[in-house]
Amino acid sequence: xxxxxxxxxxxxxxxxxxxxxxxxxxxxxxxxxxxxxxxxxxxxxxxxxxxxxxxxxxxxxxxxxxxxxxxxxxxxxxxxxxxxxxxxxxxxxxxxxxxxxxxxxxxxxxxxxxxxxxxxxxxxxxxxxxxxxxxxxxxxxxxxxxxxxxxxxxxxxxxxxxxxxxxxxxxxxxxxxxxxxxxxxxxxxxxxxxxxxxxxxxxxxxxxxxxxxxxxxxxxxxxxxxxxxxxxxxxxxxxxxxxxxxxxxxxxxxxxxxxxxxxxxxxxxxxxxxxxxxxxxxxxxxxxxxxxxxxxxxxxxxxx
Amino acid sequence: xxxxxxxxxxxxxxxxxxxxxxxxxxxxxxxxxxxxxxxxxxxxxxxxxxxxxxxxxxxxxxxxxxxxxxxxxxxxxxxxxxxxxxxxxxxxxxxxxxxxxxxxxxxxxxxxxxxxxxxxxxxxxxxxxxxxxxxxxxxxxxx
Numbered sequence: 001x002x003x004x005x006x007x008x009x010x011x012x013x014x015x016x017x018x019x020x021x022x023x024x025x026x027x028x029x030x031x032x033x034x035x036x037x038x039x040x041x042x043x044x045x046x047x048x049x050x051x052x053x054x055x056x057x058x059x060x061x062x063x064x065x066x067x068x069x070x071x072x073x074x075x076x077x078x079x080x081x082x083x084x085x086x087x088x089x090x091x092x093x094x095x096x097x098x099x100x101x102x103x104x105x106x107x108x109x110x111x112x113x114x115x116x117x118x119x120x121x122x123x124x125x126x127x128x129x130x131x132x133x134x135x136x137x138x139x140x141x142x143x144x145x146x147x148x149x150x151x152x153x154x155x156x157x158x159x160x161x162x163x164x165x166x167x168x169x170x171x172x173x174x175x176x177x178x179x180x181x182x183x184x185x186x187x188x189x190x191x192x193x194x195x196x197x198x199x200x201x202x203x204x205x206x207x208x209x210x211x212x213x214x215x216x217x218x219x220x221x222x223x224x225x226x227x228x229x230x231x232x233x234x235x236x237x238x239x240x241x242x243x244x245x246x247x248x249x250x251x252x253x254x255x256x257x258x259x260x261x262x263x264x265x266x267x268x269x270x271x272x273x274x275x276x277x278x279x280x281x282x283x284x285x286x287x288x289x290x291x292x293x294x295x296x297x298x299x300x301x302x303x304x
Numbered sequence: 305x306x307x308x309x310x311x312x313x314x315x316x317x318x319x320x321x322x323x324x325x326x327x328x329x330x331x332x333x334x335x336x337x338x339x340x341x342x343x344x345x346x347x348x349x350x351x352x353x354x355x356x357x358x359x360x361x362x363x364x365x366x367x368x369x370x371x372x373x374x375x376x377x378x379x380x381x382x383x384x385x386x387x388x389x390x391x392x393x394x395x396x397x398x399x400x401x402x403x404x405x406x407x408x409x410x411x412x413x414x415x416x417x418x419x420x421x422x423x424x425x426x427x428x429x430x431x432x433x434x435x436x437x438x439x440x441x442x443x444x445x446x447x
Contacts (some may be wrong), residue, residue, distance in 0.1 A: 080375075083415055083417065084411070084415060085417075099376065103409075104409060104410065104411040105407065105409050105410050105411060105415055105436060105438075106410055106411040106412065106434070106435070106436020106437050107411045107436075109411075109435065110411055110415070110418055110436065124411075125409050125437075126409070127409075127438065128436055138435055192431075192440065196426060196431075258445035
């Protein structure tokens with residue numbers, strides 16, 4: 001029995017297989033409409049997350065399955081002080097697969113060690129969010145047809161952004177990926193990711209604060225939100241957030257086939273005017289997230 | 305200083321000077337009924353100064369704990385007064401309840417029954433990370 005806690009739990013071959021399945025679901029949705037008939041997904045959301053929960057629920061419904069669960073801790077037995085182990089064993093008696101979001105880092109790993117059914121990490125605090133990374137990978141693959149040889153710009157909060165860390169880890173298993181790390185000095189990528197992942201893997205990368213200067217060389221631009229709560233000084237926040245608002249003007253020197261991505265929700269870091277640019281992929285990313293979750297559910301349930 | 309040699313037991317040698325008490329505590333040697341000798345600051349050609357622990361009973365020592373605390377130490381098994389086995393240690397792949405996660409956002413800080421497990425992620429630099437939240441745990445010599 002397999003679970004998915006960290007994106008690196010999946011081999012490169014397994015990710016390729018998930019992408020093939022997702023592509024086939026997109027091409028032939030009717031073929032998959034009854035694959036999970038009689039199966040139940042439990043969505044255990046100990047903190048609210050409308051976007052991810054709805055994506056999982058839509059994924060299971062489109063596979064012909066059913067969904068049970070809760071969407072905040074107060075409506076679960078956790079409010080009475082029940083341990084994760086007891087909750088997950090109980091739910092294992094009702095459901096065939098579990099998607100769990102929890103504010104504490106590592107909670108889904110604890111659950112997977114006690115559960116009798118597969119557990120999918122749907123986000124554990126600021127730590128891991130592997131199905132977002134699967135959505136990112138499918139988006140890149142569908143836009144570019146490959147992972148190797150790409151120049152990937154990551155922009156915004158690279159220090160606390162879990163989606164950025166997971167995406168770097170996932171892409172670091174492909175050859176000749178080049179990373180451009182665009183962030184204010186206060187929010188640079190943590191040293192251990194630079195040393196343990198990028199330098200150890202021999203990847204080419206550089207850090208810059210200048211988004212427009214880096215723009216012409218990028219194949220992918222992955223925007224993230226600069227979060228106000230990370231700054232001690234309000235003036236610094238206002239100065240820095242303005243430098244990372246993506247506008248059509250900043251895209252003038254970008255490649256014609258650039259893919260602009262964002263894990264969403266955005267709070268002003270990409271202006272609405274960019275949405276009309278054919279290079280904007282962030283809503284496709286949401287859709288692809290659902291297809292990758294469908295592919296993942298099929299893989300973990302071992303449904304052919 | 306003369307310490308009697310042991311007939312059946314274990315000698316933990318080449319302990320970095322000053323670390324023997326930490327090992328004594330972590331290996332729970334205080335619970336033993338047999339003689340335990342701790343020799344501190346013994347002269348050593350290789351190390352300058354070293355600590356040695358002699359345990360007058362053959363017992364199973366948690367080599368993972370020992371390897372984590374002092375990977376340079378050696379474990380000598382003595383039977384009938386003869387050295388029958390010499391084990392060199394290395395950093396273990398994983399330790400349980402030896403390093404404790406201090407990340408307040410980690411699940412182990414809110415559910416007390418969950419064991420604190422750290423995994424070796426960089427052998428050259430001796431970096432261990434919490435398996436739940438990936439926070440780096442400091443080896444005691446770094447603290």
